[in-house]
Amino acid sequence: MNESARxxxxxxxxxxxxxxxDETILQVATDNGIFIPTxxxxxxxxxxxxxxxxxxxxxxxSKLVPSCVTYAREGMEVITNSExxxxxxxxxxxxxxxxxxxxxxxxxxxxxxxxQNLTVNLGxxxxxxxxxxxxxxxxxxxxxxVLDHNRCILCTRCVRVCAEIEGAHTLxxxxxxxxxxxxxxxxxxxxxxxxxxxxxxxxxxCPTGALSEKGKAVAxxxxxxxxxxxxxxxxxxxx
Amino acid sequence: xxxxxxLDLIDKENEARSRWKHTIHICTAAGCxxxxxxxxxxxxxKEVAAKGLAEVCAVKGVGCMGTCNAGPMVRIEPGxxxxxxxxxxxxxxxxxxxxxxxxxxxxxxxxxxxxxRQHKIVLENSGIVDPERIEDYIASGGxxxxxxxxxxxxxxxxxAHVVQSGLRGRGGAGYPTGxxxxxxxxxxxxxxxxxxxxDEGDPGAFMDRSVLESDPHRVLEGMAIAAYAVSAFHGYLYxxxxxxxxxxxxxxxxxxxxxxxxxxxxxxxxxxxxxxxIRLGAGAFVCGEETSLISSIEGNRGAxxxxxxxxxxxxxxxxxxxINNVETFANIPPIIRNGGAWFxxxxxxxxxGTKVFAIAGRVNNTGLIEVPFGITLREIVFDIGGGxxxxxxxxxxxxxxxxxxxxxxxxxxxxxxYESLASVGSILGSGGLIVMDDTSCMxxxxxxxxxxSRSESCGKCLxxxxxxxxxxxxxxxISEGGGTRYDVQLLxxxxxxxxxxxxxxxxxxxxxPVVSTLRYFKDxxxxxxxxxxxxxxxxxxxxxRMVRQ
Numbered sequence: 001m002n003e004s005a006r007x008x009x010x011x012x013x014x015x016x017x018x019x020x021x022d023e024t025i026l027q028v029a030t031d032n033g034i035f036i037p038t039x040x041x042x043x044x045x046x047x048x049x050x051x052x053x054x055x056x057x058x059x060x061x062s063k064l065v066p067s068c069v070t071y072a073r074e075g076m077e078v079i080t081n082s083e084x085x086x087x088x089x090x091x092x093x094x095x096x097x098x099x100x101x102x103x104x105x106x107x108x109x110x111x112x113x114x115x116q117n118l119t120v121n122l123g124x125x126x127x128x129x130x131x132x133x134x135x136x137x138x139x140x141x142x143x144x145x146v147l148d149h150n151r152c153i154l155c156t157r158c159v160r161v162c163a164e165i166e167g168a169h170t171l172x173x174x175x176x177x178x179x180x181x182x183x184x185x186x187x188x189x190x191x192x193x194x195x196x197x198x199x200x201x202x203x204x205x206c207p208t209g210a211l212s213e214k215g216k217a218v219a220x221x222x223x224x225x226x227x228x229x230x231x232x233x234x235x236x237x238x239x
Numbered sequence: 240x241x242x243x244x245x246l247d248l249i250d251k252e253n254e255a256r257s258r259w260k261h262t263i264h265i266c267t268a269a270g271c272x273x274x275x276x277x278x279x280x281x282x283x284x285k286e287v288a289a290k291g292l293a294e295v296c297a298v299k300g301v302g303c304m305g306t307c308n309a310g311p312m313v314r315i316e317p318g319x320x321x322x323x324x325x326x327x328x329x330x331x332x333x334x335x336x337x338x339x340x341x342x343x344x345x346x347x348x349x350x351x352x353x354x355x356r357q358h359k360i361v362l363e364n365s366g367i368v369d370p371e372r373i374e375d376y377i378a379s380g381g382x383x384x385x386x387x388x389x390x391x392x393x394x395x396x397x398x399a400h401v402v403q404s405g406l407r408g409r410g411g412a413g414y415p416t417g418x419x420x421x422x423x424x425x426x427x428x429x430x431x432x433x434x435x436x437x438d439e440g441d442p443g444a445f446m447d448r449s450v451l452e453s454d455p456h457r458v459l460e461g462m463a464i465a466a467y468a469v470s471a472f473h474g475y476l477y478x479x480x481x482x483x484x485x486x487x488x489x490x491x492x493x494x495x496x497x498x499x500x501x502x503x504x505x506x507x508x509x510x511x512x513x514x515x516x517i518r519l520g521a522g523a524f525v526c527g528e529e530t531s532l533i534s535s536i537e538g539n540r541g542a543x544x545x546x547x548x549x550x551x552x553x554x555x556x557x558x559x560x561x562i563n564n565v566e567t568f569a570n571i572p573p574i575i576r577n578g579g580a581w582f583x584x585x586x587x588x589x590x591x592g593t594k595v596f597a598i599a600g601r602v603n604n605t606g607l608i609e610v611p612f613g614i615t616l617r618e619i620v621f622d623i624g625g626g627x628x629x630x631x632x633x634x635x636x637x638x639x640x641x642x643x644x645x646x647x648x649x650x651x652x653x654x655x656x657y658e659s660l661a662s663v664g665s666i667l668g669s670g671g672l673i674v675m676d677d678t679s680c681m682x683x684x685x686x687x688x689x690x691x692s693r694s695e696s697c698g699k700c701l702x703x704x705x706x707x708x709x710x711x712x713x714x715x716x717i718s719e720g721g722g723t724r725y726d727v728q729l730l731x732x733x734x735x736x737x738x739x740x741x742x743x744x745x746x747x748x749x750x751x752p753v754v755s756t757l758r759y760f761k762d763x764x765x766x767x768x769x770x771x772x773x774x775x776x777x778x779x780x781x782x783x784r785m786v787r788q
Contacts, residue, residue: 048544049545049742050700050742051700051701052700052702063739064740066742069545070545088736088739088740092740095702096701096705098705099704128729130712130713153701154698154699154704172540173698175698176523176525176696176697177693177694177695177707178693178704178705178708179698
């Protein structure tokens with residue numbers, strides 16, 4: 001964080017709010033108890049702006065802006081929840097469900113899944129787009145972890161945590177569009193990866209059941225994503 | 240190379256030219272080369288030597304002459320006689336007739352009307368200079384803009400001319416070039432980059448390829464002037480690997496320019512230095528988007544990042560970067576040579592200068608044209624393009640590729656400029672122009688462009704990644720006879736979602752072909768859905784192959 005950052009004041013949902021100019025709208029909202037849904041953003045990792053759920057309205061423009069990468073500006077007026085935003089967020093969630101095979105009843109993340117929680121919180125009741133039902137594999141070759149592409153939403157949290165925090169960069173994304181897949185090393189089985197340090201950070205940041213630990217009962221799998229902000233702070237030498 | 244040496248070279252080249260009584264220009268751009276114009280050139284070389292005319296008659300490989308459907312093209316100077324298509328068997332007859340009357344059966348019918356309505360600034364050398372000889376470019380006035388700028392103008396003077404010219408980015412968005420240059424020039428960084436975006440990926444577009452193949456030095460000169468104006472010392476040319484001829488000629492042009500002291504250190508005898516490297520793109524449409532292009536040059540996956548910060552402030556490796564399209568850079572040398580005010584005289588109030596279009600589809604004359612802004616679509620399609628073949632009816636013109644829309648006949652008299660096209664739901668784009676007649680099915684056209692967007696989506700943001708395949712499948716269902724009214728509603732919802740929530744230009748503009756066809760040709764969608772027929776006779780139902788119900 002920049003020590004010399006200026007303080008700006010702006011309006012969020014009608015409330016006057018003070019923030020540092022190097023803080024994003026999402027960070028400011030979180031600090032002030034305002035909920036903005038997101039799936040790809042995670043504190044401690046670089047923001048990628050891919051899930052588009054955190055889009056908010058800014059008064060001066062008709063365009064929606066992603067709050068995870070938009071910085072607070074003096075005098076701006078932000079609306080984090082409106083009918084228009086709610087409609088788009090539900091459509092985006094529906095697109096996630098139609099994209100891969102998210103069958104909650106048989107998913108290891110059932111009950112602690114961020115995608116599932118958001119659908120409940122935002123009031124999504126059904127998917128009105130046709131399902132694609134893609135044939136995607138499960139990679140269970142690793143001795144400790146499983147990568148199930150059926151549940152993957154391509155938020156790339158795992159890719160970023162592996163590269164930015166662990167420094168291994170074992171995980172990455174292959175091909176493009178709907179065919180995009182998370183891969184390990186040069187698209188080889190995870191079990192044969194020589195770069196994987198088995199740290200498990202990727203499993204801990206996965207918002208869905210795409211990455212899970214082997215040999216644990218579903219109820220025992222707890223996600224410890226709080227360690228990321230702590231790690232990044234410690235590495236910068238600040239408490 | 241000092242300015243005096245440049246003048247010496249021009250004199251020498253002109254002296255050599257004055258010895259030639261006749262010059263035979265043969266198009267050696269990719270279009271004509273695919274019709275074996277290289278063999279034709281060889282045949283001319285042999286014939287001229289055999290007839291003992293080698294001393295007075297020059298055979299010259301040049302760039303694109305524009306009339307691509309009549310290729311391979313040959314032009315005889317003096318006289319400006321255009322022949323096309325020419326076969327190696329015609330060579331002997333042409334050489335025999337050099338001092339006599341032109342051969343009427345070989346005369347290119349399109350060339351007269353094709354060229355009379357055009358106004359060439361970017362293509363002024365195209366089809367005239369040999370793209371593989373720097374001396375030819377210099378003798379045609381090349382690199383004088385660079386040497387004048389370095390010798391007599393300050394960087395801010397150069398920018399002032401570009402601002403005054405009113406030039407707008409030719410890559411599609413139409414952002415004012417002068418403003419972009421000013422922004423990069425004013426950033427404090429000591430390390431800056433100039434990048435030429437030659438990743439032309441629109442289906443049906445080949446303007447940038449033709450400029451690079453026909454006049455590569457013009458682009459290099461434009462980049463060097465830009466680098467001087469914004470104080471950059473290094474540049475990249477991002478060219479897609481599918482353009483091997485353009486890459487070959489660019490590589491030679493860079494080597495030649497370096498050898499003549501027009502790139503590299505101490506350009507034109509001054510302290511200014513600027514080096515250019517070519518980077519090959521692996522053929523991803525999304526890499527035409529500037530943040531993806533930057534990511535690709537850096538060696539990463541070609542995926543966009545949210546803007547701001549814009550590349551002008553935070554570009555290659557985090558340094559300020561000026562990114563312009565090939566055609567934008569190609570406009571720079573004439574602007575500096577003749578002044579910004581001269582350029583601003585052409586075009587409309589908000590869109591200055593000319594635009595190069597690649598005209599293709601159901602039109603008599605296909606090829607490369609350059610017209611001033613403000614010309615109407617009717618003039619382009621019916622005068623320059625020669626109208627619709629086989630006496631069929633005009634239906635629509637598609638501009639801007641997969642990011643653009645279809646414009647119906649009612650707007651044929653609309654002037655062509657950035658704002659007018661946007662007002663009818665299309666965009667100028669990089670300049671692809673596809674003409675359609677009544678044999679084109681608009682649902683099929685929308686499906687075609689959606690398939691393109693679907694396969695070119697990078698997959699980073701959700702609406703584009705899954706929204707485009709959803710739309711493609713819905714359009715497929717409609718064209719197969721299985722569509723319902725609800726499908727049209729779904730399409731409209733998805734168009735709205737993509738236009739408002741996508742991350743980069745690809746997703747934001749991907750719905751345009753669907754939106755514009757739904758707007759102007761809804762009756763065709765209804766015919767597919769309600770009557771289960773394709774009015775144009777293209778889709779599955781028309782041939783009795785109805786697949787789904």
